[in-house]
Amino acid sequence: MFAIFTLLATLKAKPGKEGELAMICTQLAEKVLSSEKDCLMYIPHVAKNDPAEVVLFEKYKDEQAFKAHEESAYFQEAAKKFANLLEGKIQVKFLKEV
Template sequence: MIVLHAAFPIDSEKRDEALDLIADLAEKSRAEPGMIEYRPTTDVDDPNVIRFFERYEDEAAFEAHSQTDHFQEFAAALPDLLAGEPEITRFEVESASDVEL
């Protein structure tokens, strides 16, 4: 499984535009084959930081996502929306299990 965590600092003046693009991106991404989870969220400490939590079945699903029209559209718009450098971390996970609280 491939897991991605990304944080995008969004220009406050372009936040609404970014959220519209992200909502469309998330809806279409969730329908992709091999997508386990695709969750964009706003940071509770800074609402202008959008965090993505993504889980893919495998490398093929991850690569296919990056080639979709909806991802390419978002990637092309992103530089104009950012207020700083994104932070993206990729994890390759061999196993995962639920944790009871």
């Protein structure tokens, strides 16, 4: 049995950067899902009421799988791009299934 590790990450694009942020998140999701066997779910969403807001729903086998995700070269590359696209910091909520 393993401990599922789930989180929501909310990213807010700078004005005019909405499409670029959504594209990078979509490309990142494709890479994560094809490369990380312990990632159970990685789904980017754009808020219906705010196209500048991207929410990533992420679910991993365990905390080690999440840490491996954060340390991956493709995540680090995306994080560098986020620096020029985001208004503020990424907001992360860690979740516990009930």
